[in-house]
Amino acid sequence: MAVYALTGFSLVSLLSFGYLSWDWMKPSLVADVATDPMEKSLPPTFTRPPHIIFILTDDQGYHDIGYHGSDIQTPTLDRLAAEGVKLENYYIQPICTPSRSQLITGRYQIHTGLQHSIIRPRQPNCLPLDQVTLPQKLQEAGYSTHMVGKWHLGFYKKECLPTRRGFDTFLGSLTGNVDYYTYDNCDGPGVCGYDLHEGEDVAWDQSGKYSTFLYAQRVSKILASHSPKEPIFIYVAFQAVHTPLQSPKEYIYRYRSMGNVARRKYAAMVTCMDEAVKNITWALKKYGYYDNSVIVFSTDNGGQTFSGGSNWPLRGRKGTYWEGGVRGIGFVHSPLIKRKRRTSWALVHITDWYPTLVSLARGNLSNVQGLDGYDVWPAISEGKESPRTEILHNIDPLYNHAKYGSLEDGFGIWNTAVQASIRVGEWKLLTGDPGYSDWIPPQTLTNFPGSWWNLERLTDGLRKSVWLFNITADPYERYDLSEQRSDVVRTLLMRLVHYNRTAIPVRYPAENPRAHPDFNGGAWGPWASEDDGEEWEGGREPLKSRNKKKKKCKICKLRSFFRKLNTRLMSNRI
Numbered sequence: 001m002a003v004y005a006l007t008g009f010s011l012v013s014l015l016s017f018g019y020l021s022w023d024w025m026k027p028s029l030v031a032d033v034a035t036d037p038m039e040k041s042l043p044p045t046f047t048r049p050p051h052i053i054f055i056l057t058d059d060q061g062y063h064d065i066g067y068h069g070s071d072i073q074t075p076t077l078d079r080l081a082a083e084g085v086k087l088e089n090y091y092i093q094p095i096c097t098p099s100r101s102q103l104i105t106g107r108y109q110i111h112t113g114l115q116h117s118i119i120r121p122r123q124p125n126c127l128p129l130d131q132v133t134l135p136q137k138l139q140e141a142g143y144s145t146h147m148v149g150k151w152h153l154g155f156y157k158k159e160c161l162p163t164r165r166g167f168d169t170f171l172g173s174l175t176g177n178v179d180y181y182t183y184d185n186c187d188g189p190g191v192c193g194y195d196l197h198e199g200e201d202v203a204w205d206q207s208g209k210y211s212t213f214l215y216a217q218r219v220s221k222i223l224a225s226h227s228p229k230e231p232i233f234i235y236v237a238f239q240a241v242h243t244p245l246q247s248p249k250e251y252i253y254r255y256r257s258m259g260n261v262a263r264r265k266y267a268a269m270v271t272c273m274d275e276a277v278k279n280i281t282w283a284l285k286k287y288g289y290y291d292n293s294v295i296v297f298s299t300d301n302g303g304q305t306f307s308g309g310s311n312w313p314l315r316g317r318k319g320t321y322w323e324g325g326v327r328g329i330g331f332v333h334s335p336l337i338k339r340k341r342r343t344s345w346a347l348v349h350i351t352d353w354y355p356t357l358v359s360l361a362r363g364n365l366s367n368v369q370g371l372d373g374y375d376v377w378p379a380i381s382e383g384k385e386s387p388r389t390e391i392l393h394n395i396d397p398l399y400n401h402a403k404y405g406s407l408e409d410g411f412g413i414w415n416t417a418v419q420a421s422i423r424v425g426e427w428k429l430l431t432g433d434p435g436y437s438d439w440i441p442p443q444t445l446t447n448f449p450g451s452w453w454n455l456e457r458l459t460d461g462l463r464k465s466v467w468l469f470n471i472t473a474d475p476y477e478r479y480d481l482s483e484q485r486s487d488v489v490r491t492l493l494m495r496l497v498h499y500n501r502t503a504i505p506v507r508y509p510a511e512n513p514r515a516h517p518d519f520n521g522g523a524w525g526p527w528a529s530e531d532d533g534e535e536w537e538g539g540r541e542p543l544k545s546r547n548k549k550k551k552k553c554k555i556c557k558l559r560s561f562f563r564k565l566n567t568r569l570m571s572n573r574i
Contacts, residue, residue, distance in 0.1 A: 049141065049231040049361045050336055051293040055277060058096065058150060058242040059318060061303020063310040063442060064270055065329050071442065072267040076278040080295065084333035085380050086343045091391055092301055092350045094318060094325035096152050096176055099300040099350055104153065105131045106354025106373040108392050110499060113507035116398040119154045121175045121187040121524055122511035126154020127165065132368060134354050135166030138233045141363035144168055146222050148215045149237030152176050156515065157528045163199055171198050171218050173239065175524055180211045180239065180246040185524060193517025195524040202523040210248060211239045216276035220283040228288040231361065236280065240273040243307050247272055266308025294334040294360060296353065301325060310442040315477040320435025321393050321421040323477055337381045346379040346386035392499050393421035398506055402432040405465030414493040416465040422495055426472035429492040431465055439476065
């Protein structure tokens with residue numbers, strides 16, 4: 001079939017990369033910097049705990065970086081990765097909240113109760129308050145901790161906010177997606193509110209500033225005001241390149257030859273984010289942090305293919321447990337790495353950053369029980385074997401059960417209707433409904449999507465609820481071996497049973513009407529009191545209180561109207 005021919009072509013592009021004709025150290029539109037004060041790096045040293053910069057991008061596809069053969073320009077990321085260690089066996093989660101929760105806690109979703117979907121704006125839910133977070137452990141080790149960008153780990157109580165979970169400062173959004181200029185977010189018709197916060201206050205004065213620019217500038221300010229003699233941790237969770245597809249006009253112009261409009265805007269957003277990373281790196285050098293720093297770059301999930309993203313040649317997309325949903329872009333750049341300029345095939349999962357970074361910071365992990373992550377720094381820095389041999393991608397008992405799954409199909413030990421996925425060694429098993437399963441080439445055609453590859457989807461996966469792949473030999477998941485290797489299927493099903501015994505109940509409460517932004521001055525923010533229990537679902541507001549807040553809503557809507565009007569007049573956007 002044509003699909004298989006394209007896969008052969010993509011392998012060549014996947015393994016090839018080159019530097020674009022772009023001056024990586026040239027100041028960009030994101031920040032104004034004059035000269036580089038540190039042209040040459042000092043020898044690696046661990047005399048002091050390193051400064052840690054963790055950069056997380058949102059919905060960036062596996063294919064959407066220069067060194068994976070992309071048509072999108074990412075010269076900064078390409079160079080940082082080339083000079084560091086590329087992680088080509090790196091796994092994340094298929095959607096936003098799960099990846100972020102596992103990064104912050106070092107635990108699988110089944111061990112935090114967040115194994116189903118995401119935390120939605122009106123849910124009385126957040127990262128469990130009994131979890132000791134990564135920034136809290138770094139604070140214990142003497143670090144100054146800062147977060148810039150998207151939180152998406154719940155905010156219904158003040159105790160859930162980033163500044164209560166280990167971050168000294170916070171500038172960003174609490175919900176899952178906002179307008180890049182106005183910072184408005186609608187969670188359904190008529191349920192809209194402003195979502196940009198400075199600490200625990202609403203940052204009304206920042207409206208109109210493109211978020212990628214704003215966040216990069218904030219990181220630079222943090223570095224300028226801090227002493228490089230004291231360790232610092234900055235978690236930069238870019239909103240980019242999640243929808244809505246918005247970018248400054250000058251970036252879109254670079255991709256004017258792209259026929260697909262969504263891909264064109266998406267590409268512009270990726271390149272803009274790449275420049276933001278350039279300026280963060282520049283600031284590290286300018287203010288004296290770089291030589292004792294570790295920069296970690298990670299995506300949070302696979303790309304959303306109908307919004308311009310591409311995971312080619314991997315199967316699937318964001319929201320699925322196919323490789324296109326869970327295999328991430330990742331690399332580490334640091335003068336402290338012993339074996340630089342190489343590609344690592346060590347198995348690494350997003351939960352591994354918790355113990356890895358705490359160990360680098362010389363923090364104490366002896367009092368943290370039940371971590372699912374491993375310290376993978378020796379594998380990254382020295383090329384040693386990864387301590388990780390398996391990954392539980394997830395077990396979601398609430399997801400729609402597969403129509404043709406059964407306990408019988410699972411040898412009487414596992415109901416294959418349940419959505420689950422696990423990797424053990426070179427084998428990967430999926431049960432239930434793994435999600436949209438096409439192989440989708442980059443969206444370069446004007447009329448994309450077409451229909452020719454859907455024929456392959458229609459003839460694959462019918463009346464099935466179990467898939468098995470040798471993911472090392474078949475990274476594109478084209479050859480299902482579940483019938484030929486029933487022995488391996490049985491072994492991996494037993495591992496699912498093992499993990500399921502350790503799972504805690506799913507935390508997915510009903511939405512609460514008190515969360516409506518109209519009750520909070522027009523902004524998303526905490527609505528439950530500190531006395532309410534963690535699982536509180538609340539009820540209706542007293543009538544007197546509701547009426548009072550509805551009066552404020554009229555002012556809020558008027559202010560929102562003029563804010564949007566001003567933004568459209570003052571900003572260059574398409």
